[in-house]
Amino acid sequence: MIVEVLAVGTELLIGQIVNGNAATIGRRLAEEGHDAHHQAVVGDNVGRIAEAITIGLSRADAVIITGGLGPTQDDLTREGICLATGRPMELVQDAADRLRDRFGRLGRSMPESNLRQAERPEGAEFLPNPKGTAPGIVLRHGQRWIFALPGVPEEMEALLETEVLPRLRSGEGGVVKSKLIRTWGSSESMVAELLDDLYGSTNPSIAFLASSGEIKVRITAKASTEADANGMIEPIERSVRERLGARVFGVDQETIEAIVLALLADRGWRLAIAESATGGLIAARITSVPGSSKVFRGGAVTYATDLKATVLGVPADVMEREGVVSEATARAMAEGAAERFGAEVGVSVTGSAGPDPQEREPGTMIIGVHTPNGTQARTMRFPGDRERVRTYATTAALHLLRLGVTGVWW
Amino acid sequence: MIVEVLAVGTELLIGQIVNGNAATIGRRLAEEGHDAHHQAVVGDNVGRIAEAITIGLSRADAVIITGGLGPTQDDLTREGICLATGRPMELVQDAADRLRDRFGRLGRSMPESNLRQAERPEGAEFLPNPKGTAPGIVLRHGQRWIFALPGVPEEMEALLETEVLPRLRSGEGGVVKSKLIRTWGSSESMVAELLDDLYGSTNPSIAFLASSGEIKVRITAKASTEADANGMIEPIERSVRERLGARVFGVDQETIEAIVLALLADRGWRLAIAESATGGLIAARITSVPGSSKVFRGGAVTYATDLKATVLGVPADVMEREGVVSEATARAMAEGAAERFGAEVGVSVTGSAGPDPQEREPGTMIIGVHTPNGTQARTMRFPGDRERVRTYATTAALHLLRLGVTGVWW
Numbered sequence: 001m002i003v004e005v006l007a008v009g010t011e012l013l014i015g016q017i018v019n020g021n022a023a024t025i026g027r028r029l030a031e032e033g034h035d036a037h038h039q040a041v042v043g044d045n046v047g048r049i050a051e052a053i054t055i056g057l058s059r060a061d062a063v064i065i066t067g068g069l070g071p072t073q074d075d076l077t078r079e080g081i082c083l084a085t086g087r088p089m090e091l092v093q094d095a096a097d098r099l100r101d102r103f104g105r106l107g108r109s110m111p112e113s114n115l116r117q118a119e120r121p122e123g124a125e126f127l128p129n130p131k132g133t134a135p136g137i138v139l140r141h142g143q144r145w146i147f148a149l150p151g152v153p154e155e156m157e158a159l160l161e162t163e164v165l166p167r168l169r170s171g172e173g174g175v176v177k178s179k180l181i182r183t184w185g186s187s188e189s190m191v192a193e194l195l196d197d198l199y200g201s202t203n204p205s206i207a208f209l210a211s212s213g214e215i216k217v218r219i220t221a222k223a224s225t226e227a228d229a230n231g232m233i234e235p236i237e238r239s240v241r242e243r244l245g246a247r248v249f250g251v252d253q254e255t256i257e258a259i260v261l262a263l264l265a266d267r268g269w270r271l272a273i274a275e276s277a278t279g280g281l282i283a284a285r286i287t288s289v290p291g292s293s294k295v296f297r298g299g300a301v302t303y304a305t306d307l308k309a310t311v312l313g314v315p316a317d318v319m320e321r322e323g324v325v326s327e328a329t330a331r332a333m334a335e336g337a338a339e340r341f342g343a344e345v346g347v348s349v350t351g352s353a354g355p356d357p358q359e360r361e362p363g364t365m366i367i368g369v370h371t372p373n374g375t376q377a378r379t380m381r382f383p384g385d386r387e388r389v390r391t392y393a394t395t396a397a398l399h400l401l402r403l404g405v406t407g408v409w410w
Numbered sequence: 411m412i413v414e415v416l417a418v419g420t421e422l423l424i425g426q427i428v429n430g431n432a433a434t435i436g437r438r439l440a441e442e443g444h445d446a447h448h449q450a451v452v453g454d455n456v457g458r459i460a461e462a463i464t465i466g467l468s469r470a471d472a473v474i475i476t477g478g479l480g481p482t483q484d485d486l487t488r489e490g491i492c493l494a495t496g497r498p499m500e501l502v503q504d505a506a507d508r509l510r511d512r513f514g515r516l517g518r519s520m521p522e523s524n525l526r527q528a529e530r531p532e533g534a535e536f537l538p539n540p541k542g543t544a545p546g547i548v549l550r551h552g553q554r555w556i557f558a559l560p561g562v563p564e565e566m567e568a569l570l571e572t573e574v575l576p577r578l579r580s581g582e583g584g585v586v587k588s589k590l591i592r593t594w595g596s597s598e599s600m601v602a603e604l605l606d607d608l609y610g611s612t613n614p615s616i617a618f619l620a621s622s623g624e625i626k627v628r629i630t631a632k633a634s635t636e637a638d639a640n641g642m643i644e645p646i647e648r649s650v651r652e653r654l655g656a657r658v659f660g661v662d663q664e665t666i667e668a669i670v671l672a673l674l675a676d677r678g679w680r681l682a683i684a685e686s687a688t689g690g691l692i693a694a695r696i697t698s699v700p701g702s703s704k705v706f707r708g709g710a711v712t713y714a715t716d717l718k719a720t721v722l723g724v725p726a727d728v729m730e731r732e733g734v735v736s737e738a739t740a741r742a743m744a745e746g747a748a749e750r751f752g753a754e755v756g757v758s759v760t761g762s763a764g765p766d767p768q769e770r771e772p773g774t775m776i777i778g779v780h781t782p783n784g785t786q787a788r789t790m791r792f793p794g795d796r797e798r799v800r801t802y803a804t805t806a807a808l809h810l811l812r813l814g815v816t817g818v819w820w
Binding site: 010011012013014015016017018019020022023024025026027028029030036037038039040041042043044045048052055070071072073074102105106107108110111113114130131132133152154273275277278279280281282283284286287288290291292293296297298299300301302303304306307311340341342354355356386387390 | 765
């Protein structure tokens with residue numbers, strides 16, 4: 001199926017934001033086997049929105065629009081669809097009532113302008129938005145599809161996966177299946193080297209994606225049935241796992257934080273966290289998982305040095321002798337967190353995130369892990385700016401925690 | 411001048427890379443006072459490149475093309491310009507000799523395909539590329555400009571600044587200036603309603619952008635000089651500030667975390683944080699600011715109820731009587747954090763992030779703020795899933811901290 005992507009928003013034209021939505025949609029369309037020949041961007045102007053939709057309908061089977069669905073006067077995607085398709089706008093009373101209820105439950109009265117979000121072109125359906133107030137819209141216009149999705153990336157992605165791609169899939173023969181094998185601990189080029197002879201294959205094909213220090217290997221197969229595609233992926237996955245060993249920590253949408261919580265729960269172990277340079281990022285990742293309270297007891301962000309002693313019980317003479325940014329301090333922080341917060345397992349980070357050095361060169365981050373089997377620490381160096389160093393160190397801490405809990409590290 | 415931006419490259423359509431070039435060019439065009447109504451992306455297909463150029467020439471004074479200038483068979487921008495303008499291709503002998511020299515100096519012989527980089531549409535000029543081998547191209551076609559720039563961002567930017575913008579400037583007077591007024595505490599529709607009568611104005615114009623509960627108001631003015639543009643923005647900004655009052659917390663790229671740290675530093679106050687449902691996100695935001703260690707002492711993530719008593723000193727009978735998710739507990743957490751972590755100011759969050767309720771309905775988040783002037787708590791309700799609730803509550807906590815520190819809340 002040929003699909004055109006149209007982004008609406010003056011902020012895109014003047015470069016206040018980058019059009020990441022188009023890349024996300026393009027990637028997913030390619031994975032699903034659709035063809036994308038054009039992307040377009042127009043501002044908050046109803047005439048130009050309608051014109052772009054008309055052009056898209058003339059050369060594609062489906063047009064996916066992002067943005068312009070909010071409640072304000074410059075949100076004009078709904079009007080643009082009406083103008084391009086010659087359809088009147090209709091107010092959906094049910095949707096208006098739900099909006100009013102939603103505001104009511106939050107103890108606020110609804111500005112009248114919000115009623116625009118209960119309007120849609122005649123013949124369209126709403127796509128319920130699980131992550132925001134602006135519903136998406138789908139309209140079957142002749143033999144074409146028009147989809148309108150919110151511009152907020154997480155809302156767009158949710159509707160793309162649950163509402164748009166399944167509808168487009170129904171019109172195609174054959175299936176494309178992908179499986180992501182998630183790894184940590186080696187560079188992209190090292191993973192690529194280990195898998196070099198698998199790389200040339202076109203069906204199944206393999207590709208590499210890197211983010212925050214994790215390398216994902218994507219295996220994609222095209223076949224006439226889902227079972228056939230899965231059967232083609234399976235031997236390649238086995239081969240990838242054999243070569244990458246303990247680097248592989250999960251598949252598809254599994255996250256290291258969910259995996260490490262599950263490993264802890266299996267063992268009946270509880271978790272405490274002691275952070276300095278990562279400043280709460282590890283705890284934030286752990287608590288992003290629903291149900292994390294079954295395993296996670298709590299944590300301390302001991303930014304000031306004296307708090308490492310008073311809150312975590314790190315001996316002052318250890319910090320004096322070895323340094324605050326040292327493996328000895330990291331070990332004492334992990335042990336102290338477990339003891340003071342009533343957990344079997346503790347993970348800690350102390351380091352220098354930059355831009356100014358703190359004892360050690362910026363980018364030096366030391367991770368400690370304590371389990372009932374012992375305590376270890378590892379010094380790592382991360383390139384890049386403060387945010388990059390903190391993010392990579394957080395991911396590394398979660399992975400070393402996994403290796404410590406599963407006994408691979410010792 | 412109306413300028414259209416066209417990016418060429420299949421890798422953009424399938425989302426392997428994000429179209430950052432379009433954002434860079436859009437931002438620079440806006441700063442220079444040009445109008446951008448459309449951006450487009452097409453793949454490495456000569457017919458579609460030519461068609462996109464033809465459409466661009468029909469509605470803009472200039473078309474800036476990025477990508478497709480390399481030496482390989484799928485670099486088709488030169489051919490696309492010829493097809494769109496009905497001009498033959500010419501080989502420029504000088505340029506061919508320079509390319510051969512360049513390879514010779516590197517001790518390599520030139521593949522014949524590289525000669526394509528010495529070709530240009532008849533009537534065009536080369537734009538020398540200081541950072542790579544592919545020269546840019548400029549063509550004056552009737553009353554229109556066509557520019558073709560390399561896709562590599564740093565090469566594109568160099569030619570944009572030195573060759574493209576000066577040529578466009580010669581035909582234009584004037585500048586465009588924008589100012590972002592950042593607000594928190596009201597919905598986008600409420601802010602829009604308060605500024606309703608300012609909205610109709612076209613120069614200066616105003617627009618709204620929403621993210622994580624913050625609403626930004628963008629004021630944009632076109633004038634013949636920067637001073638004139640600033641002079642036009644100033645009374646609108648004053649009017650926006652009068653109507654929105656304490657909702658306004660900053661301008662342009664200022665963040666609430668940097669602002670609240672500056673307010674604390676001004677007063678010589680230090681900060682401690684006690685988090686439950688936000689699980690470290692507030693501390694992570696605060697410590698994302700370089701130099702935050704001057705103000706931030708530390709924090710506790712007390713996920714387990716008993717740790718609220720042992721680590722923060724929240725009286726067990728208060729939690730028993732009022733509930734763990736209660737304003738009394740939030741106040742005691744903020745006070746306990748300040749006391750135990752040696753700070754004048756404490757901020758706390760206790761709540762139910764979902765999906766399962768914890769005492770209160772998911773989305774209920776209670777924020778406490780303690781300063782030398784007293785202690786307050788506020789119960790808030792946030793819609794959406796767990797991550798959204800946590801993110802919005804984190805932003806709200808930083809804003810209530812600002813209101814507490816500046817004495818607006820009391």
